Each structure stands twice: as C-alpha cells, then as structure tokens.
Amino acid sequence: MTILISGAGIGGLSLALSLHQIGVRCRIFEAVPEIKPLGVGINLQPSAVRELAELGLLDELDKIALRTEEVAYSSAQGGMIWSEPRGMNAGYKWPQFSIHRGHLQMLLLKTVQERLGTGAITTGMEVTDWSDTASGVEIVVKDRESGAETRETGSLFVAADGLHSNARARLYPHEGPPVWGGIVMWRGVTHGPKFLTGRSMAMIGEKKRKFVCYPIADTSEGSIINWIADLQFPPDYMWSREDWNRPGKIEDILPEFKDWSFDWLDVPQTIKNAEHIFEFPMIDRDPLPRWTHGNMTLLGDAAHPMYPIGSNGATQAILDARVLAREIRTLGETAAALEVYDSERRPLTAAIVTANRGDGPDKVLDIVAERAPNGFDRIEDVLSTSELQKTAAVYKKTAGMDVEGLNNRPSIISPPDPS
Numbered sequence: 001m002t003i004l005i006s007g008a009g010i011g012g013l014s015l016a017l018s019l020h021q022i023g024v025r026c027r028i029f030e031a032v033p034e035i036k037p038l039g040v041g042i043n044l045q046p047s048a049v050r051e052l053a054e055l056g057l058l059d060e061l062d063k064i065a066l067r068t069e070e071v072a073y074s075s076a077q078g079g080m081i082w083s084e085p086r087g088m089n090a091g092y093k094w095p096q097f098s099i100h101r102g103h104l105q106m107l108l109l110k111t112v113q114e115r116l117g118t119g120a121i122t123t124g125m126e127v128t129d130w131s132d133t134a135s136g137v138e139i140v141v142k143d144r145e146s147g148a149e150t151r152e153t154g155s156l157f158v159a160a161d162g163l164h165s166n167a168r169a170r171l172y173p174h175e176g177p178p179v180w181g182g183i184v185m186w187r188g189v190t191h192g193p194k195f196l197t198g199r200s201m202a203m204i205g206e207k208k209r210k211f212v213c214y215p216i217a218d219t220s221e222g223s224i225i226n227w228i229a230d231l232q233f234p235p236d237y238m239w240s241r242e243d244w245n246r247p248g249k250i251e252d253i254l255p256e257f258k259d260w261s262f263d264w265l266d267v268p269q270t271i272k273n274a275e276h277i278f279e280f281p282m283i284d285r286d287p288l289p290r291w292t293h294g295n296m297t298l299l300g301d302a303a304h305p306m307y308p309i310g311s312n313g314a315t316q317a318i319l320d321a322r323v324l325a326r327e328i329r330t331l332g333e334t335a336a337a338l339e340v341y342d343s344e345r346r347p348l349t350a351a352i353v354t355a356n357r358g359d360g361p362d363k364v365l366d367i368v369a370e371r372a373p374n375g376f377d378r379i380e381d382v383l384s385t386s387e388l389q390k391t392a393a394v395y396k397k398t399a400g401m402d403v404e405g406l407n408n409r410p411s412i413i414s415p416p417d418p419s
Helices: 010-021 046-053 058-064 101-116 166-171 267-272 313-331 335-357 360-371 385-398 403-408
Strands: 003-006 026-030 041-044 065-068 070-074 080-085 096-100 121-123 125-133 136-143 149-154 156-159 179-192 200-206 209-218 223-232 274-284 296-298
Touching (some): 003 010, 003 125, 003 149, 010 026, 010 313, 041 046, 041 101, 041 209, 041 313, 046 096, 046 313, 046 403, 058 096, 058 101, 065 209, 080 385, 101 121, 125 156, 125 166, 136 156, 156 335, 166 296, 179 267, 200 360, 274 335, 296 335, 313 335, 360 385
Parallel strands (some): 003 156, 070 200
Antiparallel strands (some): 065 096, 070 080, 136 149, 179 274
8 A cells, every 4th residue: 555645845855755765665756747846944853854854954054054063052141041962962863953944854865765765746736625534534635726526545644744734734724724833934045154152052142133144054254044033923913824935124134233242143134135034923823633534644744733942843843754764664554553653752842832822942131131131241141051951951852862872773764674
C-alpha cells in the first residue's frame, strides 16, 4: 500500500524521506501549482539536524546554511544581558543551523525527487476530504485549476498541510481562526556587516518591542542578516491574515527602533537596508485533544502551530516525521502506529506551544526590561546568574534541547540490523 500525504512543506517532505528510508511507499499532494522557495530565515535545532544528518543531508545543509555558534540577549539600550554557545560549541554532537526556510524546503524537495522519483509529488492538487476504508483510507483530491475531483486510495493519510490545514478544519470545524497574541512581526533580509561572533543570534528589547537577527549566509563584505521586528498592539487592533508574501511598510516600524544603534549592531540601518520587508501577525492555535482519527493523522503546523520563539517550528515538524516513520516501521501502516505517534508527540509539542506563549527563553528580556527600563551598568545588579541559567534550562528541557539527553539517546530511526 501507499501512505498519502497532503502538503510538501518541511514536515511533509521530511516524512516522505523518512518513509523512503524505511522502505515504505508514499505520495505527496501539494495544493500550489509550483513549489517556490518562500519565507525568510529559520533555525534548525541540533535535534532536527541530527535527523537530517541521518537522512544523509548534513553536507548539503552546510552548503546552504550557517552553523549558529551563539545566542546573545541584549537590552533595548544595547547592554549585554547574557550569551551562551549554541550547536556544537555548546557540546552537541550536531550543529544548529541558521537557514533560509525556502532553501531548506528546496533541498528537501530535490532530495525527495531524486530518491522517490519526480512522480512522488503532485502539485496543484488539494486534498479536500478523506474517509476510512476496509483496507486503509480514501482521499478526495481537487485540481486547483480545473476544479475536477479524483479519489486516491492508500493505507494511511497524513495531513501536513500547514497552519490553514483543510484536514484540521474538517476535524475541528468550530475551532475558528488562529489565535493572535497581540504581536505583529515584520521580517526582512539585509546585506550588512558581521556582528558579534559573525555566527550569533541576537535577541534585543522585550516582548512588546523586540528585534531579533542572525546571519543566514556570508558575503564578501559581511553577512546576509535575517531579522524580525516585533511590536505589541492592543487587543482590538485589526491584524491581517498571515502571509509570507504580504509587503510590510518600513515607516510602520523604523520609528520604534530609531535609537537602537549600538557599537555592535545598528538596528535602524539594518531595517533601512532590507531588500524586502514582510508583515504578518504572531499567531498559533490551541493544542488539540488528539491528532489521530482512524487511519489519518496531523503533522507539523497542521498539528501544532506555534509562535516563532525558541526556534522550534521546523524542528518539531521534522521530529514529528521521524517519530511517525519509526512507529510505522514498528507497527506497520496501521492506525495503531498513528496512535502511538500521537501519544508521544502531542503532549511534547503542546508544552512548547504553551511555553512560547510565555515568551519561551526570551522571557529574560522582559524581566530585565521591567527591573531596569532605562538600561543598566552591570547585569549582575539586575539579574543573578542563577536566574539566567534557570530561565534557559527550563525551556531547553521543555523543547527537548538538553545536550546530554540528545547526545546519548538512540537514533529515532535506527539503522537496519546488518544480520
């Protein structure tokens, strides 16, 4: 039989590669007619990089991404609160990568086409419905151009069709729109000078006014810097539906950051020099009581969309894919495999969704801004080292980022026994 997947994003493509690794057939149906490298920068945590490395993609990732070496937290006045190593500098056996989301998707797409064949992905086809059958599942697929519908049969159906998942909406028709937490984000990419280590991720300000930036590529004169500017708005603010491609207006954000020029980073100049600016609200959805219903389940953003805090969205989608493939190898192409996957991954990702709503590891910025709104001379006078370490450690445990835990645990999908 064949496992049917809706959505050729990072989660759906990672699942296809994982199923191929264990010798299980699959097909992907993608609604857009042409898959393009959309989006801006993201980070892949070592837990996800380990999985991509075990799919044989580490060398390719090194060609299109940078190994993140440090995360640094700063006040709105440029005072350094705290920094810590990341990736292999922190003791992980695998790096953390800063990468353009579209470039990662294109790498996964190319690899799926090479390993599974070009016929493994059908574009312009939207999965609109499904039902269990005696032998598995039947899905309804709609041609986005002609409107014609066809039916496909398989063993299981996995909906990895993103934040606005058709499958999730069918399962939970009264859920309503995504939950907006009051923050609007502007994202851009700028050619600029290197800052700090040249491989640093900087978090500046506080929840209501924050600037995040990190390099995603080197240039002859510096770095290509991915940046995010967050601003908080009142609950009645009329935010627009999120869209990676909606242009943002520089005049909406530049005045809020005009004084953020430090000796190690010029924030207003970084904003001014952006090639493009995109705007969309920071949204997520409430955790679900279950993802699996018979011979179908949800995966990635369709299952657990979360705020882009703590660099976990793509990472958790990849981990979903690996755990699901492991259970399919163990229990076969069965509803039982989906149930075990659900019971393992759903509580973990729900905890991350909740932690991100509380600002995740960035909570340290809010604490410092409250205690020292006009800046500080010595961070020790504002926040103790033990408080800093505790804030970081709690989130790492929640998000599965414990160094020893990751380094010492067995592979999710262990290699086949040579005997």
